[in-house]
Amino acid sequence: MRRPGPDTGLRAADLHSSLSDPLLDVMNFLNEVTLRYPDAVSFGPGRPYDGFFEVDRISTYLDTYTRYLEEDLGRTPEEVRTALFQYGRTNGQIHELVARTIAQDEGIHTDPSGIVITVGCQEAMVLVLRALLADPDDVLLVTDPGYVGITGAARLLGAETVPVPEDGAGLDLAALRTTLAAVRARGKRPRALYVIPDFSNPSGTSMPTPKRHQLLDLAAEEDLLLLEDNPYGFFSRTGERRPTLKSLDTRHQVIYFGSFAKTCFPGARVGYVLADQPVTGDDGRRTLLADELSKIKSMVTVNTPALAQAVIGGMLVAHDCRLRDANKDLIDFYRGNMEALLGALERHLPQDRWQVRWNVPDGGFFLVLTLPFAADNAFLEEAARDYGVIWTPMSYFYLGDGGERQIRLSASYLTPDQIEEGVRRLASHLTHRMGQG
Secondary structure, three states: OOOOOOOOOOOHHHOOHHHHOOHHHHHHHHHHHHHHOOOOEEOOOOOOOHHHOOOHHHHHHHHHHHHHHHHHOOOOHHHHHHHHHOOOOOOOOOHHHHHHHHHHHHOOOOOHHHEEEEEHHHHHHHHHHHHHOOOOOEEEEEEEOOOHHHHHHHHHOOOEEEEEEEEOOEEOHHHHHHHHHHHHHOOOEEEEEEEOOOOOOOOOOOOOHHHHHHHHHHHHHHOOEEEEEOOOOOOEOOOOOOOOHHHHOOOOOEEEEEEOOOOOOHHHOEEEEEOOOEEEOOOOOEEEHHHHHHHHHHHHOOOOOHHHHHHHHHHHHHOOOOHHHHOHHHHHHHHHHHHHHHHHHHHHOOOOOOOOEEOOOOEOOEEEEEOOOOOOHHHHHHHHHHHOEEOEEHHHHOOOOOOOOEEEEEOOOOOHHHHHHHHHHHHHHHHHHHHHO
């Protein structure tokens, strides 16, 4: 029975200020457009392609992981049951398998105790930001344009983010020096820099190897931690492999984010962070940053679901902890998709005829078109409604002004035929608009 009296209501002004930040609304608009126009060809999502997923493999990988526990680790049936059904170790169960995998795939050699298995890479970011940004004067630097997940997480935590622009080869190091000096001049402490060196989201840019060494040297000189995110590193279009920052790191400067979303199983929501930085307590006791992150994780998600870890663990065991080899077909598919997207743009929007330009990424999922007019939400709505094509405004990815005349296209979630049709529709819209202008 309902009790008399007015309904309880909440005022937006009484909620955390980050909830009114436009950054947290921009992707909702894109999702709404996608739902309203389900028949449109969408270059919006940076999600993996569905065609390589097979449902019956899930049980196979669970069986593989169970055998690994029994035969390789010598676990009893009771211990196996506990490992699969119970909460388990806060920092995760498959850390040793992950350590073997990144050693073989990326040349990153680390003690497994420095790895925390997380609920997706997004949780890893939240844990690290919560640990590092300890003072109101601590500042997070981010590439601009940049991944909205890291900037959104920082805003939810009430932390200041400062943009550092990219040049044609990833982060602009001269601009980074200038930004660091400006932040310190305001009495703030630049605590860490978030960067995606390989095929960045959203711009698709990559850092040449010499520039990676320069960034590490600059970070050491400036006492700056680097937060390296590597979701797209396998997916080179040219076949060139560049070393991760972490594999070059000799000073424990780099905290490394990894995920199995793009290479294994996005629905499992399993990621990890390699945080092997030594931490010295007031009593002189030394731990690792991973141990400190465990304290935060225990209050956020308690632990990463054991069943999800088991599936990913089984995949790693089945492929001898060599995901680069296991992903060969997927690597070829994404390479072909990026080539298909570049080829379709050349056919339907020749640059010698139209005032449209695009970059040519070395790999990954994304590229950026620059237009002679604004690409705002209204223009996106028109594209979806009248031309059946969806993309992402680049302005979504800038902390301040920027990207107003640019759009991001993702080549990951479509087939080559869909890419061709989507670019044809996009070109029809753009040429109609340019003809009007």
